[in-house]
Amino acid sequence: ETGVTQSPTHLIKTRGQQVTLRCSSQSGHNTVSWYQQALGQGPQFIFQYYREEENGRGNFPPRFSGLQFPNYSSELNVNALELDDSALYLCASSLEGGSSYEQYFGPGTRLTVT
Amino acid sequence: DQQVKQNSPSLSVQEGRISILNCDYTNSMFDYFLWYKKYPAEGPTFLISISSIKDKNEDGRFTVFLNKSAKHLSLHIVPSQPGDSAVYFCAASYTGGFKTIFGAGTRLFVKA
Numbered sequence: 378e379t380g381v382t383q384s385p386t387h388l389i390k391t392r393g394q395q396v397t398l399r400c401s402s403q404s405g406h407n408t409v410s411w412y413q414q415a416l417g418q419g420p421q422f423i424f425q426y427y428r429e430e431e432n433g434r435g436n437f438p439p440r441f442s443g444l445q446f447p448n449y450s451s452e453l454n455v456n457a458l459e460l461d462d463s464a465l466y467l468c469a470s471s472l473e474g475g476s477s478y479e480q481y482f483g484p485g486t487r488l489t490v491t
Numbered sequence: 492d493q494q495v496k497q498n499s500p501s502l503s504v505q506e507g508r509i510s511i512l513n514c515d516y517t518n519s520m521f522d523y524f525l526w527y528k529k530y531p532a533e534g535p536t537f538l539i540s541i542s543s544i545k546d547k548n549e550d551g552r553f554t555v556f557l558n559k560s561a562k563h564l565s566l567h568i569v570p571s572q573p574g575d576s577a578v579y580f581c582a583a584s585y586t587g588g589f590k591t592i593f594g595a596g597t598r599l600f601v602k603a
Contacts, residue, residue, distance in 0.1 A: 381534065410590070419495075419580050419593030420535070433589030467534055479525075480591065482534030 379404050381470050381483035389489045390458050398453045398486045400468035408432070408473055409451040410480060411443060414465040426451055427473070455488075463490045494518045495583050497594035504601050510568040512597050514581030517562065521583040525591070526555060526566050529578045538579075539566070571601045 382401045390396050402409055408427045412420035422435035426445035440456040449470070455462055465487050469480035496515045504510045516524075522543040527535035541548040541555045541564070548555050554567045568575055581594040 412593075417500075417595065419497075419582075419595045422590040422592070425589050435590055469534070479537045479540070482527075482536065484532060484534050 381468060381481050383466075383468055383483035383486050385486060386484070387487045387489075389491060392458055392460060392490055394458050395454065395456045396458060396488060398455075398466050398468075398488070400451045400453070400470075400483055402449045402451070402470035403481045406470035406472055406481070407449050408471045408478070409445055409449065410469045410471070411451070411453045412467040412469065413437075413462075414467060414485070416464075420467055423453070458490045460490050463488060493595075494521075495581055495592045495594040497579075497581055497597050499597050500595070501598040501600065504571045504599065506573055506601055506603050507570045510566075510571045510575065510599055510601065512566040512568075512579050512581075512599065514564045514566075514594055515562060516564075516583050518583070518585070518592075519562070520585040520588075521592075522586055523584045524555070524557060524564050525582045525584075526553075527580045527582060527593075528575075529580065529596070535580055568599075571599075573601050573603050575599060576601045 384399045410425040411423040414420045424434040425432040429445045442454045444452045465485045467485045469482045471478040471480045525540040526538040528538045529535040557564045578596045580596045582591045584591045
C-alpha cells in the first residue's frame, strides 16, 4: 500500500509568480484535502476534492485553485504569490468525501516566497 | 476565528509519567474530534478519535476524554515514552461538513 506523496519537497518562488504543488493519494482513496500550515500554527483547510469535483472550500482567495485527476492525484495551484503564502502545504487523502473519515497526510511541500 | 484552541504551546514530561494535552472548542456543531501526531519533516498521522456520543475512547496507551458541556477534550498518554515526543494537534469536524479544523498544536517533550 503506497502512502500519500507530495512533490516537490521544497520550493522557492518570487512574489507575483505562480506555483503548482502535486499530491498522490493513498491507494483506494478518492478524496483529497489541501491544507496550509504557517509557522507555529495548525493546518488550515484550503479545499477538498471528491471524485474530481471541489467538495468544499475554506477561507482562501480564488487565486488558490486545485484539480483532481481520474487517478485521484491532485494539484494545488497558487497564482500571484504573496509573501504570506510562505508555508508548509499539506495534502491529505481519505476514503470518502466529507470530514468524518480519517485523513492520511503527505510530508508536505515547504514553499518560500521572497 | 479560532474554533479549536490548544492553549499550551509546549509540555515537558518525564518518561513513564502521564502526559495530558488539552483542547477547547467553541462550535457546538462539532461532533467528531481527532488527535494527530506530527514528527519533524513528516505529515501529521492520525492517533485517536472520539465521537460526541461518547465521553471516552481508549487505544493502548492513549485515551481521549470529551466533556461536551465544557467544550473540552483531553488526550492522556500513559506511560509516556521518549518516542512520544512530537507535536500533537487536536482537530474537530461535524457530520455533513467537509472540513476539519485544527488547533495550533502542543509540542510534547518526554525526557528519558
